[in-house]
Amino acid sequence: MLEVKDLHVTVEGSEILKGLSLTIKAGEVHALMGPNGAGKSTLSAVIAGKDGYEVTQGSITFEGQDVLEMEIEERARAGLLLGFQYPVEIPGVKNIYLLKAALNAQREARGEAEIAAPEFMKLIKDQLAFMRMDGSFLQRAVNQGFSGGEKKRNEILQMLVLQPKLAMLDEIDSGLDIDAMRIVAEGINSLRAEDRGILLVTHYQRLLDFVVPDKVHVLVDGRIVKSGDAQLAHELEARGYDWLLEESAA
Amino acid sequence: MATQEMEQLVRREYKEGFITDIESDTVPPGLDESTIAFISHKKGEPEWMLEWRLKAYHQWLKMTPPSWAHLDYPPIDYQSISYYSAPKRPEDMPQSLDEVDPKLLETYEKLGIPLHERAALAGVAVDAVFDSVSVTTTFKEKLHEAGVIFCSMSDAIRDYPELVKQYLGTVVPQGDNYFAALNSAVFTDGSFVFIPEGVTCPMELSTYFRINEANTGQFERTLIICEKQAQVSYLEGCTAPMRDENQLHAAVVELVALEDASIKYSTVQNWYPGDENGKGGIYNFVTKRGDCRGDRSHISWTQVETGSAITWKYPSCLLRGKDSIGEFYSVAVTNGRQQADTGTKMIHIGEGTRSTIVAKGISAGRSNQSYRGLVKIGPRAKNARNFTQCDSLLIGDTCGAHTFPYQEIGNSTATIEHEATTSKIGEDQLFYCQSRGISEEDAVNMIVNGFCKDVFQELPMEFAVEAEALLNVTLEGAVG
Numbered sequence: 001m002l003e004v005k006d007l008h009v010t011v012e013g014s015e016i017l018k019g020l021s022l023t024i025k026a027g028e029v030h031a032l033m034g035p036n037g038a039g040k041s042t043l044s045a046v047i048a049g050k051d052g053y054e055v056t057q058g059s060i061t062f063e064g065q066d067v068l069e070m071e072i073e074e075r076a077r078a079g080l081l082l083g084f085q086y087p088v089e090i091p092g093v094k095n096i097y098l099l100k101a102a103l104n105a106q107r108e109a110r111g112e113a114e115i116a117a118p119e120f121m122k123l124i125k126d127q128l129a130f131m132r133m134d135g136s137f138l139q140r141a142v143n144q145g146f147s148g149g150e151k152k153r154n155e156i157l158q159m160l161v162l163q164p165k166l167a168m169l170d171e172i173d174s175g176l177d178i179d180a181m182r183i184v185a186e187g188i189n190s191l192r193a194e195d196r197g198i199l200l201v202t203h204y205q206r207l208l209d210f211v212v213p214d215k216v217h218v219l220v221d222g223r224i225v226k227s228g229d230a231q232l233a234h235e236l237e238a239r240g241y242d243w244l245l246e247e248s249a250a
Numbered sequence: 251m252a253t254q255e256m257e258q259l260v261r262r263e264y265k266e267g268f269i270t271d272i273e274s275d276t277v278p279p280g281l282d283e284s285t286i287a288f289i290s291h292k293k294g295e296p297e298w299m300l301e302w303r304l305k306a307y308h309q310w311l312k313m314t315p316p317s318w319a320h321l322d323y324p325p326i327d328y329q330s331i332s333y334y335s336a337p338k339r340p341e342d343m344p345q346s347l348d349e350v351d352p353k354l355l356e357t358y359e360k361l362g363i364p365l366h367e368r369a370a371l372a373g374v375a376v377d378a379v380f381d382s383v384s385v386t387t388t389f390k391e392k393l394h395e396a397g398v399i400f401c402s403m404s405d406a407i408r409d410y411p412e413l414v415k416q417y418l419g420t421v422v423p424q425g426d427n428y429f430a431a432l433n434s435a436v437f438t439d440g441s442f443v444f445i446p447e448g449v450t451c452p453m454e455l456s457t458y459f460r461i462n463e464a465n466t467g468q469f470e471r472t473l474i475i476c477e478k479q480a481q482v483s484y485l486e487g488c489t490a491p492m493r494d495e496n497q498l499h500a501a502v503v504e505l506v507a508l509e510d511a512s513i514k515y516s517t518v519q520n521w522y523p524g525d526e527n528g529k530g531g532i533y534n535f536v537t538k539r540g541d542c543r544g545d546r547s548h549i550s551w552t553q554v555e556t557g558s559a560i561t562w563k564y565p566s567c568l569l570r571g572k573d574s575i576g577e578f579y580s581v582a583v584t585n586g587r588q589q590a591d592t593g594t595k596m597i598h599i600g601e602g603t604r605s606t607i608v609a610k611g612i613s614a615g616r617s618n619q620s621y622r623g624l625v626k627i628g629p630r631a632k633n634a635r636n637f638t639q640c641d642s643l644l645i646g647d648t649c650g651a652h653t654f655p656y657q658e659i660g661n662s663t664a665t666i667e668h669e670a671t672t673s674k675i676g677e678d679q680l681f682y683c684q685s686r687g688i689s690e691e692d693a694v695n696m697i698v699n700g701f702c703k704d705v706f707q708e709l710p711m712e713f714a715v716e717a718e719a720l721l722n723v724t725l726e727g728a729v730g
Contacts, residue, residue, distance in 0.1 A: 048685050051677060076687035088682040092700030101696065102686035109687065141700065158686065 001026050001197050002047075002080075002166055007058035009039075009046055016042045018222035019058070024166065024197040031200045031208055031233060034219035035241040040201045041085060043219075044168040048082040049075050062166065076102075077109035079165030083155040083172055089143045095154070096138035099124065099161055106162060127160040130190065132183050149180035156187035166197040173207035185210030205237040220244055277334045283307065286435055289334045293404050293438075296411060306424035306434030313428045316562075319591040320620040320652055323533065323560055331498060333436045333469075389453060396452050398482075399444040403471050406442035413444055417475055421504035421541040421568070429500040429535040429562070433469050437502070440471035445480035445511075454710055456485040470501040476511035478544065483514040485713060499558075500535045509544030509571065514552070516709055518717060521557035523588050531559020531588070538565035542574035542603075550577040551594070552708045554717045559588060564622065566595035569603035569631070576605040579708040583721060584617030584649070593622035593654075598631035598664070608704050609640040613649035620652040627664040635665045642672040643701050645694070695722045 002024040009017040016039045024030050034040050046053045047060060049072035060067040062080055070078065090098070104114045115123075128137065131153045143151050152172055159167050172184060188211045191198060200213065208216075208230065216232040217224045218241070225244055226232065236244075277288055286307055290300040315326070393400055399410065406414050424434040445451050476482055486503075499521070505513050515538075524531025534557075540549035551565040567576025578594035596605035605625070613619045625636045642651035653670055675697055683693035699706070699718050706714045 048681075050681055050685075072681065072684040073687050073689050076685050082685050084682065088676065088678045090679050090682070090697060090700055092703035093696055098683070098686065098688075098696070101688050101692065102683075105687040105689065105692070162686070 001063050002199075003059075003061045004043070004047075005059045005061075007043075007046070007060065008056045009042055010054045010056055011042070011052060015056075016053075016222055017046070020219070020222065020224055021058075022217065022224065024199060026165075026197055027192075027194045028215060029192060029198040029200065029211065029213045030215045030217065031202060031213040032217050032219055033202060033205075033233065033236060035245070036203065038219045039222045040203075040219050041170050044082055044170045044199065044201055047075075047080060047168060048072065073105065074109075076164075077106050081159060081162055081164035081167055083152075083159060083167065083169040085171040085174060087143045087146075087151040087155055089141070089146075091141050091144055093142050094138065095140055095142050096124070098142050099138075099158065102158070103161060124161060127157055130160065131157050131187055133157065148175035149177065152176060152184055153180065153187070156184055156191075159191055160187060165195070166199065167191055168199045168201070170201045171203065172200070173202055173204065181207065182210065205233045208233045218244055277332055279332045280329045281307075281331070281333055281436070285333050289436060289438065292334060293407075295404075295407055298411075298415065299407055302419070302424070303435050306431050307436075309425035310428065310431035310435055313425070313431055315428050319562055319622075320618070320654075321560055321562065321589050321591050322618075323589075326498060326533070328432070334438065392452055396449055397446045398449060398451050399442065400455055401442055403437070403440040403442050403473065406473075410442070410444070413475070414442070414473070417473060417504070417506055419504075421506060421539050422502050422537050427537060430502050430537040433471060433500045433502045433537070437469045437471035440473075440501070441484075442472070443474040443482060443484060445476045445482045447477040448479045449477075450480070451482040454483045454485055468499055470499075472501070472503040473506075474504070474513060474515070475506045476508060476513050476547075478508045479510045480508075481512045483710060484516070485710065486515065486517040487519050497531075498533050498535075501537070503536070503538040503565075505538075505540035505549055507540065507542050507544060507547035507549050507571075507574075510546045511544060512548040512550075513540060514550045515540070515565075516713055517551075517553040517555075518713065518720065519553065519555045519557050519561075520720065522559075523557050523586060524559040532557065533560045534558040534563065535560075536563040538563065539568065540566070540576065541568045542571050542576060542600075543568075544574070545571040545600070546573045547571045548575045548577075550575075550579070550708070552577075552579040552705065553581070554705070554709070554720070555580070555582040555590065555592060556720060558590075561588075561590035561592055563590075563592045564594055566597065567605060568597050568599065569605065569634075570599045571603075572600045573602040573604075574600055575603070577708075578605075578607045578609070579705040580609045581612070581702045581705045581717070581721075582610070582619060583612045583614075584619045585613075585615045586617060587615070588617040589619070590617075591620045591622055593620075593624075595624040596626070596636060598625075598627045598634040598636070601630065601632045602634070603631055604635045605637075607636070607638040607640070608708075609638075610702050610705055611640070611642045611651055612645065612698060612701065613642065613651050614645035616648045618650040618652075620654060622654040622656075624656040624658070625666060626658040627660050627666075629660040631664065632661060633663045633665075634661075637667045639669045639704075641670070641701070643698065644672070644674045645698075647674075 004020060004022040007017050007020040008015060020043065032040055046055065047067060055068055062078060065078065067075060100120060107115060133153060143154065146154065155172065173181060176184060185207065212230050216228050216230060218226040277285055283304060286303050287300060290303060422430050425431055443455060474484060505515060507513050521532035521534060542549050549567050553565065555561055565578060569576050576596050582590050582592050584590050593609060594607055607623055609621050611619045611621055621640045623638060625638065627634045640653055644651055651672055655668060657666060659666065679697050680690065680693050683696060684690060698721055706717055709717055
């Protein structure tokens with residue numbers, strides 16, 4: 001469903017991605033790993049359409065559509081959804097309001113009517129319970145005063161409500177204690193489906209003990225230098241990234 | 251997002267129009283004693299009122315316009331202004347909505363203004379169409395039963411001279427400031443409200459009901475009195491853009507609350523702001539002050555300011571009664587070339603007095619906005635408390651926001667809290683919303699409305715919904 005070909009991206013004049021290629025098929029869970037500064041977050045940001053990233057070469061297609069030609073919101077409505085490493089606080093805007101607006105924007109794009117309030121409440125209550133969040137979350141301002149763990153659970157909650165075709169999770173595991181990690185991982189596992197792709201961007205192997213990926217890619221200096229199965233993540237955990245750095249330099 | 255796109259997004263279209271060249275019953279431009287005598291005579295006022303006006307005029311002559319505000323405009327030639335024009339004859343007005351600027355009508359539609367009211371707002375001759383006569387009659391009867399007086403200032407001077415004499419100018423004296431003095435000399439009309447002891451006004455009073463009594467806009471004078479234990483909620487203005495060919499507006503509002511009385515005064519100000527270069531917009535110099543004269547009295551100002559080329563306005567509270575409470579909740583939005591210098595003054599005189607200030611400023615385009623607030627605690631105001639929060643939100647990077655807080659604390663038992671923030675509407679916030687499928691325009695609206703929430707929740711319910719819609723329309727991009 002997602003096809004990234006020979007992607008070159010520069011940020012403020014310096015090249016971060018230097019010819020990255022990646023294919024994700026429906027039903028697959030991919031983990032993108034790599035040392036700090038390798039360009040992991042850049043990839044998901046470019047796919048989502050964040051400002052400030054210049055694509056100098058290559059292409060991104062999603063279900064045959066040229067992603068780079070689409071507006072940010074069009075990408076989301078097409079089913080590409082990014083879970084943030086640092087979810088943004090929006091004072092005064094209730095969580096439930098953002099969720100409903102997002103869901104209705106997507107429904108509208110699909111030509112569906114706005115969701116009825118009772119139906120929405122039912123949907124959201126089930127998902128809240130699944131993420132072990134109580135109803136007060138909905139009434140709080142978006143991410144404001146949330147703990148690190150709450151913010152990340154909230155990102156997964158949005159995924160559960162919006163049901164994207166491709167879920168991209170940028171360092172969803174950073175700053176989580178073990179209990180929060182379990183809840184987040186359960187959320188991600190429940191997103192696994194035959195018609196859905198998942199891209200996990202992570203620095204550590206820890207999350208992958210709970211969410212076992214189908215494919216693991218190692219990103220070093222703007223390129224994928226090695227791909228493998230879940231076993232590769234364990235190897236990285238044991239050996240670190242240095243041997244790959246040396247390999248790629250050789 | 252590029253600055254240019256941002257500008258596109260916040261640029262609003264607001265078509266200039268409606269300049270009529272029809273000679274009405276107007277005095278020639280200029281201001282002297284004879285002009286004031288003419289106004290007073292035209293309105294059939296008693297001798298004491300004329301003297302009151304003349305006293306104000308003589309004080310005004312000795313005064314100079316204030317220059318301390320963070321505003322930039324050419325000097326106003328007060329001799330080039332015409333100070334009286336009789337209400338227009340129906341045949342001089344547009345005869346139907348077909349003759350009205352379609353852009354204005356579009357805005358009314360977006361704001362959900364009922365059809366029959368659109369005509370009145372646009373200045374169409376509405377006598378034949380307007381069905382508010384019956385509405386007005388019904389609500390006047392209801393108020394009469396409760397003993398509430400709600401009428402125009404002209405009627406009050408004629409029908410309730412003792413009340414007017416007793417209270418007029420006791421909160422904002424004739425010589426209070428340059429614009430108040432000018433208003434006192436030449437005011438043409440306004441509202442008068444009197445709530446007798448122990449009465450809770452059975453409905454929210456609104457100038458909205460009085461829109462068919464046209465031509466009160468330029469030098470408006472409003473006086474609201476709440477006797478002991480009386481209560482009223484008053485709504486001024488409406489969310490629909492108001493047009494007016496008079497560029498200079500200088501209104502005065504006086505509120506008097508006696509023991510245990512409560513006055514809630516809500517304003518939505520949406521005067522024409524001028525074109526993209528700021529040309530033709532209204533200059534709005536307003537003096538609003540509430541006097542918490544009685545113990546445990548309560549005055550609350552809530553305002554949403556989106557219009558005018560220039561706004562100079564500081565709704566204030568004199569907290570004289572023991573344990574009296576003053577509140578100021580404000581949202582000010584400036585766009586294009588608009589300039590606003592606005593805020594409040596909380597003067598704590600009595601013991602145990604409390605005040606709350608929540609001011610939210612949103613600047614977009616090339617506009618400039620200042621918050622100016624004074625908290626003064628007198629020597630006798632033991633255990634007085636103030637809480638101030640003022641937040642500024644910038645949209646784009648060609649606008650400005652400034653904060654000028656003043657504090658004068660005259661005794662050591664006072665508690666003062668002040669919080670202030672300035673933030674740029676986050677590209678991160680926009681990206682976050684958009685990456686959930688929400689359009690850029692909806693995202694801006696969502697973020698801005700969230701920012702204003704603390705103030706909107708102080709507005710009467712219906713008004714709050716309108717205010718939100720108004721904000722969205724105000725910040726709307728080049729349609730689409």
